[in-house]
Amino acid sequence: MLKVLDSAVPVACWSCSVAHNDATLFCPHCSKIQPPPGGDYFSVFGLEPRLNLDLAALEQEFHRLSRRLHPDRFARAGENEKQWSLADTALLNDAYRTLKDPIHRTEYLLKLHGAEIGDEHSGKDRRDPSRVPADLLEEVFELNMQLEEMRMARSAGETDTELQASLEQAKRKFDGLLEDVDKDLRNEWQAWDEGDDVARKAAQNKMVALLDRRRYLSNLVRDVTETLGA
Amino acid sequence: MAYSDKVVDHYNNPRNVGTLDKSSQEVGTGLVGAPECGDVMRLQIRVNPETQVIEEAKFKTFGCGSAIASSSLATEWIKGRTVEDALAIKNTDIVKELSLPPVKIHCSVLAEDAIRAAIGDWKKKNGVAETETAPAEAKA
Numbered sequence: 465m466l467k468v469l470d471s472a473v474p475v476a477c478w479s480c481s482v483a484h485n486d487a488t489l490f491c492p493h494c495s496k497i498q499p500p501p502g503g504d505y506f507s508v509f510g511l512e513p514r515l516n517l518d519l520a521a522l523e524q525e526f527h528r529l530s531r532r533l534h535p536d537r538f539a540r541a542g543e544n545e546k547q548w549s550l551a552d553t554a555l556l557n558d559a560y561r562t563l564k565d566p567i568h569r570t571e572y573l574l575k576l577h578g579a580e581i582g583d584e585h586s587g588k589d590r591r592d593p594s595r596v597p598a599d600l601l602e603e604v605f606e607l608n609m610q611l612e613e614m615r616m617a618r619s620a621g622e623t624d625t626e627l628q629a630s631l632e633q634a635k636r637k638f639d640g641l642l643e644d645v646d647k648d649l650r651n652e653w654q655a656w657d658e659g660d661d662v663a664r665k666a667a668q669n670k671m672v673a674l675l676d677r678r679r680y681l682s683n684l685v686r687d688v689t690e691t692l693g694a
Numbered sequence: 695m696a697y698s699d700k701v702v703d704h705y706n707n708p709r710n711v712g713t714l715d716k717s718s719q720e721v722g723t724g725l726v727g728a729p730e731c732g733d734v735m736r737l738q739i740r741v742n743p744e745t746q747v748i749e750e751a752k753f754k755t756f757g758c759g760s761a762i763a764s765s766s767l768a769t770e771w772i773k774g775r776t777v778e779d780a781l782a783i784k785n786t787d788i789v790k791e792l793s794l795p796p797v798k799i800h801c802s803v804l805a806e807d808a809i810r811a812a813i814g815d816w817k818k819k820n821g822v823a824e825t826e827t828a829p830a831e832a833k834a
Contacts, residue, residue: 601725601726601727601734602725604727604732604734605725605734605736605754605756608734608756609754612756679732680727680732683732684732
C-alpha cells in the first residue's frame with residue numbers, strides 16, 4: 465500500500481547493525497544490500513516527493529542503482545541478499561517507470577496524498593459535479609456525434625470530405641487543449657513543490673481536476689485519430 | 695465482462711434514442727459526463743405544462759453498454775411520470791434492474807444525474823423553484 469515515508473524512522477542494518485534511513489537500498493555505513501524499503505518511489509532515489517524532477521539525474525541514478533543491484537553481483541552472496549537484489553531491482557524499475565513519466569508521476573504523488581484518481585473510485589456512489597469538465601461537455605458531445613456520422617459514412621463506403629476536415633480541425637483543437645492542460649499541470653507542480661500545506665492541498669485539488677480533464681481529452685484525441693486513420 | 699440480459703437488450707434495442715428541440719420552452723436538456731471513462735450522456739424531456747407530466751423522453755449516450763442501457767432505462771422510467779415523481783428515481787434502482795456490477799455503478803449514477811440535470815434545466819426555463827425531496831402529491 466502507498467504511504468508517505470516517515471524518514472525519521474531508522475532501521476538497523478541487518479549486516480552491520482548501524483541504524484539507517486529505511487528508504488535506502490544499500491546501507492550507507494557498510495554498503496550491504498538492504499531488503500526492499502517500505503517507503504515511496506521517490507525515497508528509492510533518495511528524493512523528497514517532488515513534481516519537478518531532474519530527469520537526467522533520475523535516469524543516471526536509475527542506471528547506477530541498477531548496476532549495483534544487478535543479480536550477477538550477488539551470485540555468490542547469501543540467499544537473502546540474492547532475493548533482495550531481485551526484489552530491489554523490481555522495485556527500482558517500478559519506481560523509475562512511474563517517476564520518469566510526468567503524468568504517472570503526478571498521479572502517483574496525488575495518490576500518496578490520498579487523492580482518488582481515475583476509475584479507482586468509480587465503484588462508489590460519488591457525485592461531485594466539479595470533477596466533470598462541464599465546459600467541455602457540449603463540444604465532447606458534438607464531436608462524438610461527428611465521429612459516429614463519420615463511421616457510418618465509412619461503413620457505407622462513402623467519404624465525406626467536409627466531415628473529415630471538420631474532424632481534423634477538432635483534433636487540432638483538442639490537441640491544443642491537451643497542451644494547455646499539460647501547461648496548467650506544470651504550473652501546479654511548482655505550486656505544490658514550493659508551497660506550504662495549504663497551498664499543496666489547493667494544488668492537489670486542481671491537479672486532480674486537470675487529470676480528469678486530461679483523460680477526457682486524450683480519449684477524444686485517441687478516438688478521432690482512430691476514426692480518421694481507419 | 696459479461697453483461698446481464700437486460701443490459702444487452704437495452705444495448706441492442708435502445709429505447710427512445712433521439713433529440714428533442716432544445717429551444718422549446720417545454721423541453722429540458724441534461725448533458726452529463728463521467729471523467730473516469732469519458733462517457734457522455736444527453737437526456738431530454740418534454741413536459742406537459744399543465745400536468746407537469748413528462749410526455750416524451752429522449753437520450754443519446756456515447757459510452758459503454760451499461761451507460762447506454764442505464765440511460766435507455768431511465769427514459770423508459772421517467773416517461774409518464776410527473777417531474778417530481780421522476781426525481782424519486784435513484785441510481786440504485788437502475789443498478790438493481792440492470793444487475794450492474796460494482797465497476798459499472800457509475801453508469802447508473804450518470805443516468806440519475808442526467809435525469810436531474812434535464813429536470814433542473816426545465817425548471818429553470820419555466821421558473822419552477824428547485825425542490826429537494828418534495829413528494830409527488832405535494833404538487834397540485
